[in-house]
Amino acid sequence: MSGRPPKPASMRDLRLRELSPRRIVAELDRHVVGQSRAKRAVAIALRDRWRRQRLAEALAREITPKNILMIGPTGVGKTEIARRLARLTDAPFLKVEASKFTEVGYVGRDVDSIARDLVEAAIQLVKEERRARVLDRAAAAAEERLVDLLVSATAGEGGGLAEGRERIRRDLREGKYESREIEVEVSDERVPQISVMTPQGVEEMGIDLPGMLPNLFGGQKKKKRVRMPVSDARPVLIEREADALTDEATVPQEAIRRTEESGIVFLDELDKIAGREGARGGPDVSREGVQRDLLPLVEGTTVKTKYGLVKTDHVLFIAAGAFHVARPSDLIPELQGRFPIRVELDALTETDFVRILTEPEHSLPRQASALLETEGITLDFAEDGIREIARAAAEVNTNLENIGARRLHTILERVLDEISFAGPDASGARVTIDRAYVERGLSGLVKNRDLSRFVL
Numbered sequence: 001m002s003g004r005p006p007k008p009a010s011m012r013d014l015r016l017r018e019l020s021p022r023r024i025v026a027e028l029d030r031h032v033v034g035q036s037r038a039k040r041a042v043a044i045a046l047r048d049r050w051r052r053q054r055l056a057e058a059l060a061r062e063i064t065p066k067n068i069l070m071i072g073p074t075g076v077g078k079t080e081i082a083r084r085l086a087r088l089t090d091a092p093f094l095k096v097e098a099s100k101f102t103e104v105g106y107v108g109r110d111v112d113s114i115a116r117d118l119v120e121a122a123i124q125l126v127k128e129e130r131r132a133r134v135l136d137r138a139a140a141a142a143e144e145r146l147v148d149l150l151v152s153a154t155a156g157e158g159g160g161l162a163e164g165r166e167r168i169r170r171d172l173r174e175g176k177y178e179s180r181e182i183e184v185e186v187s188d189e190r191v192p193q194i195s196v197m198t199p200q201g202v203e204e205m206g207i208d209l210p211g212m213l214p215n216l217f218g219g220q221k222k223k224k225r226v227r228m229p230v231s232d233a234r235p236v237l238i239e240r241e242a243d244a245l246t247d248e249a250t251v252p253q254e255a256i257r258r259t260e261e262s263g264i265v266f267l268d269e270l271d272k273i274a275g276r277e278g279a280r281g282g283p284d285v286s287r288e289g290v291q292r293d294l295l296p297l298v299e300g301t302t303v304k305t306k307y308g309l310v311k312t313d314h315v316l317f318i319a320a321g322a323f324h325v326a327r328p329s330d331l332i333p334e335l336q337g338r339f340p341i342r343v344e345l346d347a348l349t350e351t352d353f354v355r356i357l358t359e360p361e362h363s364l365p366r367q368a369s370a371l372l373e374t375e376g377i378t379l380d381f382a383e384d385g386i387r388e389i390a391r392a393a394a395e396v397n398t399n400l401e402n403i404g405a406r407r408l409h410t411i412l413e414r415v416l417d418e419i420s421f422a423g424p425d426a427s428g429a430r431v432t433i434d435r436a437y438v439e440r441g442l443s444g445l446v447k448n449r450d451l452s453r454f455v456l
Contacts, residue, residue: 028088067298074322089262090125096266123307256308263312274328365381
């Protein structure tokens, strides 16, 4: 079977080619503990995308994404897996809650806004990538502009023009002007937002009145001069120079292509709309309506955006829900069929909590240590301290609502409350977070169920 006509491989294409399913799982393991079944499912789905892009166009059109339904309690890593997957491949990513939508005719956002928001995410992604490619040249141009502004600000301080520029450039690079205020010309990019009824539903739209009525508003937007320190002016000038060095006109076209070929939508709380009409009274009557509105988007449709038409045929949808009350079989059959891959995520145990606190690259203890290190405080997490935090989190999850790994945030903040509050007053201190320290920090809250309900 012959593939598509070869085209020059970009760095992104080369990186995608190297991402085998096994390597994708290994990358996800750096940030998410356990849940091997879910990781394998998303890794295969992602690799299938790369495989599809290597096929002849006629065949590739027929191959649809294998959308995934993740089933599991809150706080076990569903969102993090999807987010890390998108970050791994530089794919446009959008997380939405299914429960925020209502069927056509009810108050609320329409489901087509998912596609429009995904394109917006792609626009930002493409802009950031293009700015990164010209960052060195933009930084050099911004430095020249800063030198010009500082030369004007320090005119009359002595020395020839060339000598003065070189001295200012040298001092600028040494950081001597970081707090010096200069005037920078900026344009007000804000556009008034109003809610309007469009054929696609209620949308927030920007109205460029100066552009629509130039005679009334005096033509193009006028730039204004703002005084700011050099440290604040530098990123503003770098961004402006980077935009000047990139082709802004082709950004929407590239963003729509990226959305159609590699967009990922994480549809959370799908179980909240898994009711059937007539099953209950009140607002639940619209649940099946939301499912039917979602169906064309997941099946593949064309959505009109302000950047052009975007097709959702090959957007990967990853849905998730706890499904404590409702079941996946409560979804309408058509929508069930659009999520052929089902994976169940495991509830987290005390052992999992220990791994979460120790294995990820940016684990919670490492984050807490880095934050307090800025105050000159050194935190040492002892092994028995880590195990006690994990035990307390598991116990509270068992006795109260199970919120998974999010409970670790609550427990850890409670344990570190005293030293965090001390801040600079404790500069130079070295604190060991062992089992005794954790028990003292929790002070019986875990044992007192009534008090834990409100505090933990």
